[in-house]
Amino acid sequence: MPTQRSGSGRSRGRGGSSGVTRRGFLSSTGAAGATVLASALGGCVGSPGSVAGVGASGGSDEPVSVLAAGSLQLAFSEGLRAVVGRPLQVEAHGSVTAARLVAGERRDPDVVALADTALFDGPLATDWHATFATNALVVAYDEGSEGGRRVGEADRWFDPVLAGEATLGRTDPDLDPLGYRTLFALDLAGEYYDRPGLREALVEPRQVYPETSLLSRFETGDLDAAVVYRSMAADRGYDHVELPDAVDLSDPSRTEEYAAVSYDLPSGETVRGAPVEYGAVARRDGDRVAETFDALVAGDYLADHGFALPESYPEYSGDVPRGLRP
Template sequence: MSRDARGASSRRAFLASVGGTAAAGLTATAGCLGRGGSTPTVSVLAAGSLQRALTTEFEAPEGTRFEVEAHGSARVARMVADGQRDPDIVALADPTLFDAPLSVPWYATFANNALVVAYNPQTDGGTRVAEAASWPDALLDDAVSLGRTDPDLDPLGYRTRFALALAADYYDRPALADDLLRRDQIYPETQLLAQFDAGGVDAAFVYRSMAVERGYPSLELPAAIDLSDPEHASAYETASYTLPDGVTVRGGPIRYAATRRTDTAAAKSVFEALVGTAGDFLEPSGFTVRESHPHYFGDVPPTA
Protein backbone atom coordinates (compact mmCIF):
# COMPACT_ATOMS: atom_id res chain seq x y z
CA MET A 1 0.00 0.00 0.00
CA SER A 2 1.58 3.31 -1.06
CA ARG A 3 1.69 6.48 1.06
CA ASP A 4 -0.44 8.22 -1.56
CA ALA A 5 -3.06 5.49 -1.34
CA ARG A 6 -3.39 5.98 2.42
CA GLY A 7 -5.38 2.90 3.25
CA ALA A 8 -7.73 2.84 6.21
CA SER A 9 -9.10 0.08 8.37
CA SER A 10 -11.96 0.19 10.84
CA ARG A 11 -11.53 0.01 14.57
CA ARG A 12 -13.98 -2.84 14.86
CA ALA A 13 -11.87 -5.05 12.58
CA PHE A 14 -8.93 -4.68 14.90
CA LEU A 15 -11.01 -5.25 18.00
CA ALA A 16 -12.08 -8.55 16.50
CA SER A 17 -8.52 -9.54 15.65
CA VAL A 18 -7.03 -8.98 19.11
CA GLY A 19 -7.18 -11.92 21.46
CA GLY A 20 -7.60 -12.11 25.24
CA THR A 21 -6.09 -9.43 27.42
CA ALA A 22 -4.40 -8.99 30.76
CA ALA A 23 -4.38 -5.73 32.69
CA ALA A 24 -1.32 -3.53 32.30
CA GLY A 25 0.66 -2.74 35.43
CA LEU A 26 1.22 0.59 37.16
CA THR A 27 4.95 0.77 36.54
CA ALA A 28 7.04 1.27 33.43
CA THR A 29 6.88 -2.51 32.96
CA ALA A 30 3.40 -3.84 32.25
CA GLY A 31 1.66 -6.93 30.96
CA CYS A 32 1.78 -10.47 32.28
CA LEU A 33 4.69 -12.78 33.05
CA GLY A 34 4.78 -16.36 31.82
CA ARG A 35 6.31 -19.33 33.55
CA GLY A 36 9.97 -18.90 34.29
CA GLY A 37 9.84 -15.31 33.03
CA SER A 38 9.89 -16.54 29.44
CA THR A 39 7.12 -14.25 28.19
CA PRO A 40 8.55 -11.99 25.46
CA THR A 41 8.89 -8.32 26.36
CA VAL A 42 7.88 -5.60 23.90
CA SER A 43 9.49 -2.18 24.33
CA VAL A 44 7.35 0.91 23.70
CA LEU A 45 8.90 4.38 23.43
CA ALA A 46 6.03 6.81 23.72
CA ALA A 47 4.90 10.42 23.93
CA GLY A 48 4.80 11.73 27.47
CA SER A 49 1.06 12.43 27.23
CA LEU A 50 0.45 8.72 26.59
CA GLN A 51 2.42 7.51 29.59
CA ARG A 52 -0.33 7.32 32.18
CA ALA A 53 -2.90 5.68 29.91
CA LEU A 54 -0.38 3.11 28.65
CA THR A 55 0.81 2.15 32.11
CA THR A 56 -2.53 2.15 33.91
CA GLU A 57 -5.31 1.56 31.37
CA PHE A 58 -3.89 -0.29 28.38
CA GLU A 59 -4.61 -4.03 28.34
CA ALA A 60 -1.85 -6.03 26.65
CA PRO A 61 -2.73 -9.25 24.82
CA GLU A 62 -2.50 -12.37 26.96
CA GLY A 63 0.95 -13.95 26.92
CA THR A 64 2.78 -10.67 26.31
CA ARG A 65 4.40 -8.05 28.50
CA PHE A 66 5.57 -4.58 27.58
CA GLU A 67 7.84 -1.86 28.90
CA VAL A 68 7.01 1.82 28.43
CA GLU A 69 9.50 4.68 28.37
CA ALA A 70 8.03 8.15 27.82
CA HIS A 71 9.44 11.53 26.81
CA GLY A 72 8.35 14.47 24.67
CA SER A 73 7.69 13.21 21.14
CA ALA A 74 10.34 15.39 19.49
CA ARG A 75 12.89 13.99 21.91
CA VAL A 76 11.63 10.43 21.31
CA ALA A 77 12.05 10.85 17.56
CA ARG A 78 15.61 12.13 17.98
CA MET A 79 16.53 9.33 20.37
CA VAL A 80 15.49 6.73 17.81
CA ALA A 81 16.99 8.59 14.84
CA ASP A 82 20.32 8.93 16.68
CA GLY A 83 20.38 5.29 17.74
CA GLN A 84 20.04 6.03 21.46
CA ARG A 85 16.99 3.75 21.68
CA ASP A 86 15.88 0.77 19.62
CA PRO A 87 12.24 0.14 20.65
CA ASP A 88 9.84 -2.35 19.12
CA ILE A 89 7.08 0.27 18.94
CA VAL A 90 7.20 4.07 18.75
CA ALA A 91 4.06 6.08 19.60
CA LEU A 92 4.18 9.85 19.02
CA ALA A 93 1.87 12.82 19.55
CA ASP A 94 2.63 14.16 16.06
CA PRO A 95 2.91 11.85 13.02
CA THR A 96 4.92 14.45 11.07
CA LEU A 97 7.89 13.45 13.23
CA PHE A 98 7.77 10.03 11.57
CA ASP A 99 8.83 11.74 8.32
CA ALA A 100 11.61 13.81 9.89
CA PRO A 101 13.79 13.41 11.92
CA LEU A 102 12.67 9.79 11.61
CA SER A 103 12.04 8.26 8.21
CA VAL A 104 9.72 5.33 8.75
CA PRO A 105 7.96 3.49 5.91
CA TRP A 106 4.55 3.42 7.59
CA TYR A 107 2.52 4.36 10.64
CA ALA A 108 -1.04 4.29 11.95
CA THR A 109 -2.92 7.20 13.49
CA PHE A 110 -5.08 6.11 16.42
CA ALA A 111 -6.26 9.10 18.51
CA ASN A 112 -6.81 12.86 18.71
CA ASN A 113 -6.69 15.49 21.41
CA ALA A 114 -7.27 19.20 22.06
CA LEU A 115 -5.44 22.01 23.83
CA VAL A 116 -6.98 23.49 26.97
CA VAL A 117 -5.87 25.85 29.72
CA ALA A 118 -5.76 23.89 32.96
CA TYR A 119 -5.73 25.75 36.26
CA ASN A 120 -5.20 24.92 39.92
CA PRO A 121 -8.29 25.89 41.93
CA GLN A 122 -6.29 25.63 45.15
CA THR A 123 -4.07 28.64 44.40
CA ASP A 124 -4.89 32.34 44.30
CA GLY A 125 -3.67 32.54 40.71
CA GLY A 126 -5.78 29.57 39.69
CA THR A 127 -8.84 31.20 41.23
CA ARG A 128 -8.12 34.32 39.18
CA VAL A 129 -8.12 32.20 36.02
CA ALA A 130 -11.40 30.56 36.95
CA GLU A 131 -13.11 33.88 37.63
CA ALA A 132 -11.66 35.94 34.76
CA ALA A 133 -13.89 37.22 31.98
CA SER A 134 -11.49 35.87 29.35
CA TRP A 135 -8.57 33.44 29.43
CA PRO A 136 -6.14 35.85 27.68
CA ASP A 137 -6.72 38.49 30.34
CA ALA A 138 -6.35 35.91 33.10
CA LEU A 139 -3.04 34.58 31.79
CA LEU A 140 -1.62 38.07 31.23
CA ASP A 141 -2.15 38.83 34.91
CA ASP A 142 1.31 39.00 36.53
CA ALA A 143 -0.15 37.36 39.63
CA VAL A 144 -0.83 34.16 37.64
CA SER A 145 2.09 31.78 37.08
CA LEU A 146 1.79 30.17 33.65
CA GLY A 147 3.47 26.90 32.68
CA ARG A 148 4.14 25.36 29.29
CA THR A 149 6.43 22.75 27.77
CA ASP A 150 9.58 23.11 25.68
CA PRO A 151 8.74 23.35 21.95
CA ASP A 152 12.13 21.85 21.11
CA LEU A 153 11.27 18.66 23.02
CA ASP A 154 7.61 17.94 22.40
CA PRO A 155 4.61 18.79 20.21
CA LEU A 156 2.68 20.18 23.18
CA GLY A 157 5.31 22.92 23.41
CA TYR A 158 5.15 23.95 19.79
CA ARG A 159 1.39 23.46 19.65
CA THR A 160 1.10 25.95 22.51
CA ARG A 161 2.95 28.42 20.31
CA PHE A 162 0.60 27.60 17.41
CA ALA A 163 -2.46 28.16 19.61
CA LEU A 164 -1.15 31.51 20.83
CA ALA A 165 -0.42 32.66 17.28
CA LEU A 166 -3.93 31.65 16.25
CA ALA A 167 -5.39 33.35 19.33
CA ALA A 168 -3.61 36.60 18.49
CA ASP A 169 -5.52 36.67 15.20
CA TYR A 170 -8.76 35.31 16.63
CA TYR A 171 -8.98 37.98 19.34
CA ASP A 172 -7.26 40.68 17.24
CA ARG A 173 -4.58 41.11 19.91
CA PRO A 174 -1.28 41.10 17.93
CA ALA A 175 0.96 41.17 21.02
CA LEU A 176 -0.80 38.31 22.84
CA ALA A 177 1.55 35.51 21.82
CA ASP A 178 4.73 37.48 22.48
CA ASP A 179 3.47 38.70 25.85
CA LEU A 180 2.59 35.20 27.06
CA LEU A 181 5.68 33.51 25.62
CA ARG A 182 7.87 35.80 27.72
CA ARG A 183 6.88 33.71 30.72
CA ASP A 184 9.81 31.37 31.39
CA GLN A 185 8.17 28.53 33.35
CA ILE A 186 8.99 25.79 30.86
CA TYR A 187 9.01 22.12 31.88
CA PRO A 188 9.36 18.68 30.28
CA GLU A 189 5.98 17.31 29.24
CA THR A 190 6.13 14.49 31.79
CA GLN A 191 6.72 16.99 34.64
CA LEU A 192 4.47 19.93 33.80
CA LEU A 193 1.38 18.90 35.72
CA ALA A 194 3.50 17.75 38.66
CA GLN A 195 4.06 21.47 39.14
CA PHE A 196 0.33 21.81 39.83
CA ASP A 197 0.61 19.24 42.60
CA ALA A 198 3.50 21.21 44.11
CA GLY A 199 1.66 24.52 43.76
CA GLY A 200 4.38 25.90 41.48
CA VAL A 201 2.06 26.63 38.55
CA ASP A 202 -1.35 28.29 38.59
CA ALA A 203 -2.26 27.56 34.97
CA ALA A 204 -0.78 25.79 31.95
CA PHE A 205 -1.44 24.95 28.33
CA VAL A 206 -1.96 21.19 28.27
CA TYR A 207 -3.74 18.49 26.32
CA ARG A 208 -7.30 17.91 27.46
CA SER A 209 -6.29 14.36 28.37
CA MET A 210 -3.64 15.60 30.79
CA ALA A 211 -6.19 17.72 32.67
CA VAL A 212 -8.69 14.85 32.77
CA GLU A 213 -6.12 12.34 34.02
CA ARG A 214 -5.00 14.66 36.83
CA GLY A 215 -8.49 15.87 37.69
CA TYR A 216 -7.72 19.55 37.08
CA PRO A 217 -10.43 21.91 35.85
CA SER A 218 -9.73 23.59 32.55
CA LEU A 219 -10.93 26.29 30.21
CA GLU A 220 -11.96 25.10 26.77
CA LEU A 221 -10.51 27.10 23.88
CA PRO A 222 -12.42 27.94 20.68
CA ALA A 223 -12.12 25.29 17.96
CA ALA A 224 -10.28 27.85 15.81
CA ILE A 225 -7.50 27.76 18.40
CA ASP A 226 -7.47 24.39 20.19
CA LEU A 227 -6.12 22.31 17.24
CA SER A 228 -8.88 19.73 17.52
CA ASP A 229 -11.14 20.40 14.54
CA PRO A 230 -10.32 19.17 11.01
CA GLU A 231 -12.58 21.90 9.61
CA HIS A 232 -10.01 24.47 10.78
CA ALA A 233 -7.02 22.56 9.39
CA SER A 234 -6.14 25.15 6.76
CA ALA A 235 -6.06 27.92 9.39
CA TYR A 236 -3.99 25.77 11.76
CA GLU A 237 -1.40 25.28 9.01
CA THR A 238 -0.58 28.99 8.98
CA ALA A 239 1.37 28.47 12.23
CA SER A 240 4.81 26.83 12.15
CA TYR A 241 7.91 26.21 14.26
CA THR A 242 11.44 25.11 13.34
CA LEU A 243 13.03 22.52 15.61
CA PRO A 244 16.76 22.68 16.52
CA ASP A 245 17.62 20.05 13.88
CA GLY A 246 16.13 22.25 11.15
CA VAL A 247 12.86 20.35 10.78
CA THR A 248 9.88 22.70 10.38
CA VAL A 249 6.58 21.53 11.81
CA ARG A 250 3.24 23.12 10.97
CA GLY A 251 -0.06 23.39 12.78
CA GLY A 252 -2.79 20.85 12.21
CA PRO A 253 -5.43 18.85 14.05
CA ILE A 254 -3.74 16.95 16.89
CA ARG A 255 -3.13 13.33 15.95
CA TYR A 256 -1.36 10.46 17.70
CA ALA A 257 0.37 7.79 15.64
CA ALA A 258 2.45 4.66 16.13
CA THR A 259 4.71 2.42 14.09
CA ARG A 260 6.09 -1.06 14.70
CA ARG A 261 9.82 -1.53 14.09
CA THR A 262 10.17 -5.29 14.72
CA ASP A 263 8.34 -8.29 13.31
CA THR A 264 8.04 -10.57 16.34
CA ALA A 265 4.66 -12.08 17.12
CA ALA A 266 4.64 -10.32 20.48
CA ALA A 267 5.37 -6.92 18.93
CA LYS A 268 2.64 -7.41 16.34
CA SER A 269 0.16 -8.44 19.02
CA VAL A 270 0.90 -5.45 21.28
CA PHE A 271 0.84 -3.02 18.34
CA GLU A 272 -2.54 -4.29 17.14
CA ALA A 273 -3.94 -3.96 20.65
CA LEU A 274 -2.51 -0.45 21.06
CA VAL A 275 -3.96 1.02 17.86
CA GLY A 276 -7.02 -1.23 17.70
CA THR A 277 -8.36 -0.74 21.22
CA ALA A 278 -7.32 2.91 21.63
CA GLY A 279 -10.88 3.99 22.34
CA ASP A 280 -11.11 1.63 25.30
CA PHE A 281 -8.07 2.94 27.16
CA LEU A 282 -7.73 6.51 25.84
CA GLU A 283 -11.26 7.95 25.69
CA PRO A 284 -11.78 7.69 29.49
CA SER A 285 -8.64 9.83 29.80
CA GLY A 286 -9.98 12.65 27.64
CA PHE A 287 -8.58 11.66 24.23
CA THR A 288 -10.81 11.46 21.17
CA VAL A 289 -10.79 8.26 19.12
CA ARG A 290 -12.73 8.56 15.89
CA GLU A 291 -14.41 5.64 14.14
CA SER A 292 -11.92 5.97 11.27
CA HIS A 293 -9.06 4.95 13.58
CA PRO A 294 -6.75 3.23 13.14
CA HIS A 295 -5.89 4.87 9.83
CA TYR A 296 -2.76 3.63 8.05
CA PHE A 297 -0.29 5.66 6.00
CA GLY A 298 2.65 4.52 3.90
CA ASP A 299 3.93 1.15 2.73
CA VAL A 300 2.06 -0.92 5.27
CA PRO A 301 3.21 -4.56 5.62
CA PRO A 302 0.46 -7.16 5.09
CA THR A 303 0.68 -8.23 8.73
CA ALA A 304 0.73 -4.75 10.29
Protein backbone atom coordinates in the same frame (compact mmCIF):
# COMPACT_ATOMS: atom_id res chain seq x y z
CA MET B 1 -15.34 13.62 28.98
CA PRO B 2 -15.07 17.37 29.63
CA THR B 3 -17.95 19.52 28.52
CA GLN B 4 -17.34 22.24 25.99
CA ARG B 5 -18.75 25.73 25.77
CA SER B 6 -18.52 28.27 23.01
CA GLY B 7 -15.30 30.26 23.30
CA SER B 8 -14.15 29.36 26.81
CA GLY B 9 -15.69 26.43 28.67
CA ARG B 10 -14.70 25.34 32.14
CA SER B 11 -14.47 21.70 33.12
CA ARG B 12 -13.81 19.96 36.38
CA GLY B 13 -13.03 16.55 37.65
CA ARG B 14 -11.52 13.39 36.48
CA GLY B 15 -12.37 12.52 33.66
CA GLY B 16 -6.66 12.68 9.94
CA SER B 17 -4.11 11.05 8.02
CA SER B 18 -5.34 9.30 4.89
CA GLY B 19 -4.86 5.55 4.97
CA VAL B 20 -6.46 2.16 5.57
CA THR B 21 -9.09 1.93 8.32
CA ARG B 22 -8.70 -1.11 10.55
CA ARG B 23 -10.97 -0.59 13.60
CA GLY B 24 -13.77 -2.73 12.19
CA PHE B 25 -11.30 -5.17 10.66
CA LEU B 26 -9.45 -5.66 13.94
CA SER B 27 -12.61 -6.12 15.97
CA SER B 28 -13.85 -8.80 13.58
CA THR B 29 -10.59 -10.71 13.21
CA GLY B 30 -9.30 -10.52 16.78
CA ALA B 31 -6.23 -12.67 17.39
CA ALA B 32 -6.17 -13.69 13.74
CA GLY B 33 -5.50 -10.08 12.85
CA ALA B 34 -2.52 -10.08 15.21
CA THR B 35 -1.15 -13.20 13.52
CA VAL B 36 -1.48 -11.54 10.12
CA LEU B 37 0.35 -8.50 11.46
CA ALA B 38 3.09 -10.66 12.90
CA SER B 39 3.80 -12.33 9.56
CA ALA B 40 3.42 -9.07 7.66
CA LEU B 41 5.98 -7.26 9.76
CA GLY B 42 8.67 -9.82 9.10
CA GLY B 43 11.13 -8.32 6.64
CA CYS B 44 8.98 -5.19 6.22
CA VAL B 45 9.62 -3.24 9.41
CA GLY B 46 13.18 -2.17 9.97
CA SER B 47 14.99 -2.13 13.29
CA PRO B 48 17.85 0.26 12.62
CA GLY B 49 18.91 0.45 16.23
CA SER B 50 19.05 -3.28 16.93
CA VAL B 51 21.19 -4.34 19.85
CA ALA B 52 23.68 -7.12 19.13
CA GLY B 53 22.55 -10.46 20.49
CA VAL B 54 18.85 -9.56 20.64
CA GLY B 55 16.61 -11.47 18.23
CA ALA B 56 13.93 -9.81 16.14
CA SER B 57 11.04 -11.56 17.86
CA GLY B 58 12.32 -12.60 21.28
CA GLY B 59 10.65 -15.08 23.60
CA SER B 60 6.93 -14.99 24.31
CA ASP B 61 7.59 -13.91 27.93
CA GLU B 62 10.01 -11.17 26.96
CA PRO B 63 8.53 -7.71 27.73
CA VAL B 64 7.40 -5.60 24.81
CA SER B 65 9.19 -2.27 24.94
CA VAL B 66 7.24 0.87 24.03
CA LEU B 67 8.83 4.29 23.64
CA ALA B 68 6.00 6.78 23.98
CA ALA B 69 5.03 10.42 24.10
CA GLY B 70 4.80 11.73 27.65
CA SER B 71 1.07 12.38 27.29
CA LEU B 72 0.55 8.65 26.62
CA GLN B 73 2.42 7.41 29.68
CA LEU B 74 -0.54 6.88 32.01
CA ALA B 75 -2.77 5.46 29.28
CA PHE B 76 -0.12 2.90 28.34
CA SER B 77 1.10 2.11 31.87
CA GLU B 78 -2.43 1.56 33.15
CA GLY B 79 -4.91 1.00 30.33
CA LEU B 80 -2.75 -0.72 27.71
CA ARG B 81 -0.97 -2.88 30.28
CA ALA B 82 -4.32 -4.20 31.53
CA VAL B 83 -5.56 -4.92 28.00
CA VAL B 84 -2.40 -6.63 26.78
CA GLY B 85 -1.94 -8.91 29.77
CA ARG B 86 1.76 -9.42 29.09
CA PRO B 87 4.96 -7.78 30.37
CA LEU B 88 5.19 -4.23 29.05
CA GLN B 89 8.04 -1.74 29.39
CA VAL B 90 6.96 1.87 28.83
CA GLU B 91 9.48 4.68 28.55
CA ALA B 92 8.09 8.18 28.02
CA HIS B 93 9.65 11.38 26.73
CA GLY B 94 8.59 14.40 24.74
CA SER B 95 7.87 13.09 21.25
CA VAL B 96 10.65 15.05 19.56
CA THR B 97 13.12 13.68 22.09
CA ALA B 98 11.75 10.13 21.66
CA ALA B 99 12.07 10.33 17.88
CA ARG B 100 15.64 11.58 18.15
CA LEU B 101 16.55 8.80 20.59
CA VAL B 102 15.45 6.18 18.05
CA ALA B 103 16.90 7.97 15.03
CA GLY B 104 20.23 8.30 16.86
CA GLU B 105 20.17 4.59 17.81
CA ARG B 106 20.17 5.41 21.52
CA ARG B 107 16.93 3.50 22.01
CA ASP B 108 15.72 0.34 20.24
CA PRO B 109 12.06 -0.17 21.23
CA ASP B 110 9.64 -2.70 19.78
CA VAL B 111 6.99 0.01 19.33
CA VAL B 112 7.18 3.79 19.01
CA ALA B 113 4.09 5.94 19.72
CA LEU B 114 4.31 9.71 19.26
CA ALA B 115 2.05 12.73 19.69
CA ASP B 116 2.69 14.09 16.19
CA THR B 117 2.48 11.93 13.07
CA ALA B 118 4.75 14.40 11.23
CA LEU B 119 7.66 12.97 13.21
CA PHE B 120 7.36 9.71 11.26
CA ASP B 121 8.46 11.64 8.18
CA GLY B 122 11.39 13.15 10.03
CA PRO B 123 13.46 12.58 12.07
CA LEU B 124 12.26 8.93 12.20
CA ALA B 125 11.59 8.58 8.46
CA THR B 126 9.57 5.35 8.74
CA ASP B 127 7.94 3.72 5.72
CA TRP B 128 4.53 3.64 7.38
CA HIS B 129 2.65 4.42 10.57
CA ALA B 130 -0.78 4.07 12.14
CA THR B 131 -2.78 7.11 13.26
CA PHE B 132 -4.78 6.02 16.31
CA ALA B 133 -6.04 8.94 18.45
CA THR B 134 -6.60 12.67 18.61
CA ASN B 135 -6.51 15.26 21.38
CA ALA B 136 -7.05 18.95 22.11
CA LEU B 137 -5.27 21.68 24.06
CA VAL B 138 -6.80 23.07 27.25
CA VAL B 139 -5.62 25.45 29.96
CA ALA B 140 -5.38 23.69 33.33
CA TYR B 141 -5.63 25.93 36.38
CA ASP B 142 -5.01 25.48 40.10
CA GLU B 143 -8.28 26.06 41.94
CA GLY B 144 -6.26 26.21 45.16
CA SER B 145 -4.32 29.33 44.18
CA GLU B 146 -5.66 32.86 43.78
CA GLY B 147 -4.04 33.17 40.35
CA GLY B 148 -5.50 29.85 39.25
CA ARG B 149 -8.99 30.85 40.35
CA ARG B 150 -8.66 34.10 38.41
CA VAL B 151 -7.80 32.13 35.26
CA GLY B 152 -10.77 29.81 35.78
CA GLU B 153 -13.22 32.65 36.40
CA ALA B 154 -12.04 35.07 33.70
CA ASP B 155 -14.11 35.69 30.56
CA ARG B 156 -10.85 35.33 28.66
CA TRP B 157 -8.52 32.94 30.47
CA PHE B 158 -5.38 34.84 29.47
CA ASP B 159 -6.38 38.23 30.92
CA PRO B 160 -5.14 37.44 34.47
CA VAL B 161 -1.82 36.28 32.99
CA LEU B 162 -1.45 39.50 31.00
CA ALA B 163 -2.26 41.49 34.13
CA GLY B 164 0.48 39.73 36.11
CA GLU B 165 -2.09 38.12 38.40
CA ALA B 166 -1.34 34.51 37.38
CA THR B 167 1.57 32.48 36.05
CA LEU B 168 1.34 30.27 32.95
CA GLY B 169 3.61 27.27 32.33
CA ARG B 170 4.26 25.40 29.09
CA THR B 171 6.55 22.69 27.77
CA ASP B 172 9.67 23.18 25.67
CA PRO B 173 8.80 23.46 21.95
CA ASP B 174 12.22 22.06 21.07
CA LEU B 175 11.54 18.84 22.99
CA ASP B 176 7.92 17.88 22.39
CA PRO B 177 4.89 18.70 20.23
CA LEU B 178 2.89 20.03 23.18
CA GLY B 179 5.43 22.84 23.41
CA TYR B 180 5.17 24.00 19.83
CA ARG B 181 1.43 23.33 19.74
CA THR B 182 1.09 25.71 22.70
CA LEU B 183 2.75 28.42 20.61
CA PHE B 184 0.43 27.59 17.72
CA ALA B 185 -2.59 27.93 20.03
CA LEU B 186 -1.40 31.29 21.33
CA ASP B 187 -0.92 32.58 17.79
CA LEU B 188 -4.38 31.32 16.82
CA ALA B 189 -5.88 32.83 19.99
CA GLY B 190 -4.42 36.20 19.07
CA GLU B 191 -6.26 35.99 15.76
CA TYR B 192 -9.45 34.62 17.28
CA TYR B 193 -9.68 37.30 19.98
CA ASP B 194 -8.32 40.06 17.71
CA ARG B 195 -5.43 40.52 20.13
CA PRO B 196 -2.24 41.06 18.06
CA GLY B 197 0.97 40.05 19.83
CA LEU B 198 -0.83 37.81 22.33
CA ARG B 199 1.75 35.05 22.04
CA GLU B 200 4.67 37.39 22.69
CA ALA B 201 2.83 38.94 25.65
CA LEU B 202 2.11 35.56 27.28
CA VAL B 203 5.37 33.72 26.63
CA GLU B 204 7.69 33.71 29.64
CA PRO B 205 11.03 31.95 28.94
CA ARG B 206 11.53 31.14 32.63
CA GLN B 207 8.30 29.15 32.71
CA VAL B 208 9.22 26.57 30.07
CA TYR B 209 9.78 23.01 31.34
CA PRO B 210 10.07 19.40 30.22
CA GLU B 211 6.63 17.81 30.40
CA THR B 212 7.09 15.90 33.66
CA SER B 213 8.63 18.95 35.33
CA LEU B 214 5.75 21.14 34.15
CA LEU B 215 3.21 18.81 35.74
CA SER B 216 5.10 18.55 39.02
CA ARG B 217 5.43 22.34 39.30
CA PHE B 218 1.76 22.79 38.52
CA GLU B 219 0.72 20.17 41.05
CA THR B 220 2.91 21.64 43.81
CA GLY B 221 1.49 25.13 43.27
CA ASP B 222 4.53 26.73 41.64
CA LEU B 223 2.37 27.56 38.61
CA ASP B 224 -1.18 28.87 38.55
CA ALA B 225 -2.00 27.54 35.10
CA ALA B 226 -0.48 25.42 32.33
CA VAL B 227 -1.30 24.52 28.75
CA VAL B 228 -1.80 20.75 28.56
CA TYR B 229 -3.63 18.15 26.51
CA ARG B 230 -7.25 17.46 27.41
CA SER B 231 -6.26 13.83 28.07
CA MET B 232 -3.70 14.95 30.65
CA ALA B 233 -6.32 17.06 32.42
CA ALA B 234 -8.75 14.12 32.40
CA ASP B 235 -6.12 11.65 33.63
CA ARG B 236 -5.03 13.85 36.53
CA GLY B 237 -8.32 15.47 37.45
CA TYR B 238 -7.22 19.03 36.64
CA ASP B 239 -9.73 21.86 36.58
CA HIS B 240 -9.38 23.36 33.13
CA VAL B 241 -10.68 25.83 30.58
CA GLU B 242 -11.77 24.46 27.22
CA LEU B 243 -10.49 26.48 24.26
CA PRO B 244 -12.44 27.32 21.08
CA ASP B 245 -12.09 24.86 18.18
CA ALA B 246 -10.31 27.58 16.23
CA VAL B 247 -7.56 27.53 18.88
CA ASP B 248 -7.34 24.06 20.45
CA LEU B 249 -6.05 22.17 17.35
CA SER B 250 -8.82 19.56 17.59
CA ASP B 251 -10.90 20.23 14.47
CA PRO B 252 -9.87 18.52 11.17
CA SER B 253 -12.11 20.91 9.24
CA ARG B 254 -9.81 23.76 10.31
CA THR B 255 -6.63 22.19 8.94
CA GLU B 256 -5.91 25.10 6.62
CA GLU B 257 -6.44 27.65 9.39
CA TYR B 258 -4.10 25.77 11.73
CA ALA B 259 -1.44 25.53 9.01
CA ALA B 260 -1.08 29.32 8.97
CA VAL B 261 1.13 29.12 12.10
CA SER B 262 4.52 27.43 12.36
CA TYR B 263 7.64 26.91 14.47
CA ASP B 264 11.29 26.34 13.48
CA LEU B 265 13.00 23.52 15.38
CA PRO B 266 16.72 23.79 16.21
CA SER B 267 17.37 21.10 13.58
CA GLY B 268 16.20 23.52 10.91
CA GLU B 269 12.91 21.70 10.34
CA THR B 270 9.74 23.78 10.29
CA VAL B 271 6.61 22.33 11.88
CA ARG B 272 3.24 23.76 10.94
CA GLY B 273 0.01 23.88 12.86
CA ALA B 274 -2.27 20.89 12.29
CA PRO B 275 -4.97 18.92 14.12
CA VAL B 276 -3.49 16.86 16.96
CA GLU B 277 -2.91 13.28 15.82
CA TYR B 278 -1.11 10.42 17.57
CA GLY B 279 0.73 7.80 15.55
CA ALA B 280 2.59 4.56 16.18
CA VAL B 281 4.76 2.07 14.34
CA ALA B 282 5.85 -1.49 15.16
CA ARG B 283 9.55 -2.09 14.59
CA ARG B 284 9.73 -5.88 15.00
CA ASP B 285 7.83 -8.96 13.95
CA GLY B 286 6.47 -11.76 16.15
CA ASP B 287 3.17 -12.36 17.90
CA ARG B 288 4.13 -10.62 21.14
CA VAL B 289 4.82 -7.32 19.39
CA ALA B 290 1.97 -7.72 16.90
CA GLU B 291 -0.68 -8.35 19.55
CA THR B 292 0.58 -5.47 21.68
CA PHE B 293 0.62 -3.13 18.69
CA ASP B 294 -2.92 -4.08 17.67
CA ALA B 295 -4.15 -3.49 21.22
CA LEU B 296 -2.32 -0.16 21.36
CA VAL B 297 -3.82 1.33 18.21
CA ALA B 298 -7.31 -0.20 18.37
CA GLY B 299 -8.00 -0.22 22.10
CA ASP B 300 -10.94 1.70 23.55
CA TYR B 301 -8.89 2.09 26.75
CA LEU B 302 -7.67 5.38 25.26
CA ALA B 303 -11.13 6.95 25.60
CA ASP B 304 -10.99 6.28 29.35
CA HIS B 305 -7.88 8.46 29.48
CA GLY B 306 -9.38 11.46 27.69
CA PHE B 307 -8.31 10.77 24.10
CA ALA B 308 -10.70 11.11 21.18
CA LEU B 309 -11.11 8.09 18.89
CA PRO B 310 -12.67 8.92 15.51
CA GLU B 311 -14.69 6.05 14.08
CA SER B 312 -12.29 5.75 11.14
CA TYR B 313 -9.27 5.16 13.41
CA PRO B 314 -6.84 3.53 13.39
CA GLU B 315 -5.77 4.56 9.89
CA TYR B 316 -2.61 3.35 8.20
CA SER B 317 -0.46 5.55 5.95
CA GLY B 318 2.58 4.95 3.81
CA ASP B 319 4.04 1.67 2.59
CA VAL B 320 1.91 -0.52 4.82
CA PRO B 321 2.92 -4.21 5.02
CA ARG B 322 0.54 -6.25 2.88
CA GLY B 323 -0.90 -8.26 5.76
CA LEU B 324 -2.10 -5.10 7.47
CA ARG B 325 -4.55 -4.23 4.72
CA PRO B 326 -8.09 -5.56 5.27
